[in-house]
Amino acid sequence: MEVKKVMVIGAGQMGSGIAQVCAQAGYSVYMNDIKQEFVERGLGVIKKNLSRQVEKDRMSAEEMEGILARFTPSTTLQDASDVDLVIEAAVENMEIKSQIFSELDEIAPEHAILASNTSSLPITEIAAATNRPEKVIGMHFMNPVPVMKLVEIIRGLATADDVYTTIEEMTKNLRKVPVEVNDFPGFVSNRILMPMINEAIYTLYEGVASEEAIDEVMKLGMNHPMGPLTLADFIGLDTCLYIMETLHEGFGDDKYRPCPLLRKYVKAGWLGKKTGRGFYVYE
Ligand SMILES: CC(=O)CC(=O)SCCNC(=O)CCNC(=O)[C@H](O)C(C)(C)COP(=O)(O)OP(=O)(O)OC[C@H]1O[C@@H](n2cnc3c(N)ncnc32)[C@H](O)[C@@H]1OP(=O)(O)O
Numbered sequence: 355m356e357v358k359k360v361m362v363i364g365a366g367q368m369g370s371g372i373a374q375v376c377a378q379a380g381y382s383v384y385m386n387d388i389k390q391e392f393v394e395r396g397l398g399v400i401k402k403n404l405s406r407q408v409e410k411d412r413m414s415a416e417e418m419e420g421i422l423a424r425f426t427p428s429t430t431l432q433d434a435s436d437v438d439l440v441i442e443a444a445v446e447n448m449e450i451k452s453q454i455f456s457e458l459d460e461i462a463p464e465h466a467i468l469a470s471n472t473s474s475l476p477i478t479e480i481a482a483a484t485n486r487p488e489k490v491i492g493m494h495f496m497n498p499v500p501v502m503k504l505v506e507i508i509r510g511l512a513t514a515d516d517v518y519t520t521i522e523e524m525t526k527n528l529r530k531v532p533v534e535v536n537d538f539p540g541f542v543s544n545r546i547l548m549p550m551i552n553e554a555i556y557t558l559y560e561g562v563a564s565e566e567a568i569d570e571v572m573k574l575g576m577n578h579p580m581g582p583l584t585l586a587d588f589i590g591l592d593t594c595l596y597i598m599e600t601l602h603e604g605f606g607d608d609k610y611r612p613c614p615l616l617r618k619y620v621k622a623g624w625l626g627k628k629t630g631r632g633f634y635v636y637e
């Protein structure tokens with residue numbers, strides 16, 4: 355199947371990045387969020403990213419205008435009635451995602467593929483909210499989307515082979531590298547990454563070292579581009595907590611218990627870079 359028209363749901367940090375790379379690769383994109391101001395904020399981030407490319411002479415102003423012209427702002431899922439693919443990047447919450455997928459199932463054309471950018475939630479369960487589980491798939495981009503090469507593609511229990519192939523091809527068109535994984539909590543990426551971040555938070559919680567010291571050890575000692583606490587702030591502490599809860603519940607193993615300090619920060623509204631405060635304070 356050929357994908358031409360895409361809807362991206364959620365104009366947050368991931369959704370805006372996904373929408374950007376889709377438009378850059380020539381797809382027409384509905385940028386959808388619940389409120390117009392969120393859509394505008396997402397489009398504003400994209401414009402800023404593209405303008406930087408123009409300033410660096412990597413893209414002409416005409417090319418940028420061409421890319422921006424491929425966007426249609428959207429605040430209703432009804433717009434999905436003429437798309438070939440939906441990529442959902444709303445908040446990491448099963449109830450919200452199931453609701454979105456069940457509505458999309460009613461609206462999107464029969465041939466349309468429904469993909470989720472979920473970090474950890476079971477694709478099979480999201481698919482069960484629809485009458486087309488064979489057309490539901492995980493398309494897990496990494497943050498920041500315009501920079502990171504990986505897309506983890508997750509097959510749900512019922513995902514059809516031709517749907518997998520279409521998404522694999524599209525990923526390559528986006529100039530990303532697809533990696534196929536099966537549907538288990540946290541898939542591969544967050545099953546390995548998030549317990550490391552959670553352990554870094556325990557290390558802070560138990561007073562072993564300061565935020566800066568923990569990050570410095572992992573940056574200089576292990577060559578990580580960002581220390582784990584900076585990375586947690588960058589991902590969003592709410593998202594980190596949801597992922598740990600999914601691992602904890604999904605495996606039923608206490609080795610995945612979220613650190614109480616992570617819970618406390620999320621309850622305080624300290625969600626990291628996006629709210630201006632997490633383990634660090636941002637301007
Ligand atoms: C939670 C999940 O489900 C899965 C996840 O996504 S986990 C998170 C995965 N991501 C990571 O681990 C990121 C780790 N960090 C890094 O790789 C790097 O710190 C980084 C790429 C974010 C920044 O790199 P850096 O060298 O420190 O900074 P900087 O020089 O400013 O940026 C490098 C390039 O990235 C671009 N960039 C940085 N942040 C960007 C953003 N948010 N959006 C678009 N472009 C961005 C910069 O413009 C720059 O581009 P050029 O080289 O073309 O000029």
Ligand SMILES: NC(=O)C1=CN([C@@H]2O[C@H](COP(=O)(O)OP(=O)(O)OC[C@H]3O[C@@H](n4cnc5c(N)ncnc54)[C@H](OP(=O)(O)O)[C@@H]3O)[C@@H](O)[C@H]2O)C=CC1
Nearest residue numbers: 364365366367368369387388443444445446472473497589
């Ligand atoms: N952060 C990361 O590093 C990564 C995150 N992901 C996944 O991507 C998804 C989005 O994460 P991220 O972009 O970081 O989160 P953000 O909080 O930045 O963005 C989420 C966006 O979705 C909107 N939203 C919430 N509910 C709905 C809805 N019902 N319909 C449409 N839009 C909605 C939010 O609006 P509002 O502001 O009103 O809540 C917000 O604009 C999550 O599933 C997350 O797990 C995947 C890879 C990496």
